[in-house]
Amino acid sequence: MTERRSPTIRRRRLGAELRRLRDAANVTIDGVAERLECSASKVSRIETGHTMATVRDVRDMLDIYGVGGVERDELIQIAREARQKGWWHPYSTVLTGAYVGMEAAAGSIRAYEQQVVPGLLQTEEYARAMIRSARPDITADEVEQRVRVRLGRQSLLTQDDPIDLWVVLDEAVLSRPVGGDAVMRTQLERLVEAADLPNVTLQVLPFEVGAHAGMDGTFTILDFPEPGDPDVVYAENATGGLFLEKSEELQKYAFIFDHIRAAAIRPEETVALIAKLAKEPLWKSRQKGSAWT
Known part of the structure; x- marks a missing residue:
């Protein structure tokens, strides 16, 4: 790809x-x-x-x-x-190609994620566990097709002309063991490896920040290298997602992202934190239900 x-x-x-x-x-x-x-x-x-x-x-x-x-x-x-078909066309029965098509042409991506690791950074096991849980209505074959698409997209980070990716993760993303202990530890290690790429920047927005500019939800800003291709904001939801292209919408989300990353801990501190959590995860420090007893 x-x-x-x-x-x-x-x-x-x-x-x-x-x-x-x-x-x-x-x-x-x-x-x-x-x-x-x-x-x-x-x-x-x-x-x-x-x-x-x-x-x-x-x-x-x-x-x-x-x-x-x-x-x-x-x-x-x-x-x-x-009219040509994108690489993702064979999987059109399990996804809408609009976002994947735009992502494939983007020069840079800025994203804020509240719940899960972004698809470009997911391990295979994490992706499979997340899709199974988020889409209990689909078949096992559809799950596997979605996993293959997600893994295929990740070459955007390592190809000859890679995209620049800047992601701010809410601390909740690191606190929820999607797929269980072993899967989540491996996923955290994957994040540390990805952050070592020169085109990838990760930050964590800690709980102690309290209320912040991104409280309204997860979003992704796609920037395109060609002047004739205006930027797009993608706000994902359970039914697919919403594309926002008006200049005032783009300015608003760029403003929000700048505030979120200013509130987040620095990239080098983020990598150290994630590496620590891979060894001493938050979900292991509390027994199930202990917070309510």
Whole structure:
């Protein structure tokens, strides 16, 4: 998985360019739909990147907007690339490829996680235990497919052009033994190893901080290297997740992340803490139910 030209991002970029050209040509969505003999909602979905445009659709749109020359050729080529299948396509029955596609094209990722180790840093055993617990409604085969996707994504950290990953983990992530004692100890050791990579930064937000800027929930900010690809915030939930792209939303989450990492302990202290917890885990220091007796 070394190819960074994600079809998801190509589709998103193509839609943005088609929207810009339509506005410049002073043509309405209804006008385009009438010329293409399709619904206005289809045109809108193409422009937002939610629907894959055929090369013929793109050619016809460019004819309407009067676009020719090099710009036309480049957009038609993007349309072809957008229709290619990402490496994750065989697993489309068990996941939505939108986030994976954007992640594959990101230059850097900033994430705050309240409950679990982020997928890019999970061990196989931790991933399997987490998915089984979080999705009791799916089959064993679906669990294994999700695990394979999660492990496949992790090459983004070690390939020739790796992403930069900055993660702030709530202390709760380190305190809950997902998969049991042995699995969680190995997971903590994996975090220490990952933090040694030059493109990975880890911080822990300790309980003693109290209330903080990230109380509303987990989120991920994806930054893209190309100027034509605006950043995205992804807020995950049980039904899939929400993508936020408005400038004010991006500014808000960047502001929140800056406050969270300022409140967290420094990266070098984080690594020392995680290494210590791998040997003396928090869940071993208390007997089950002892806090309530």
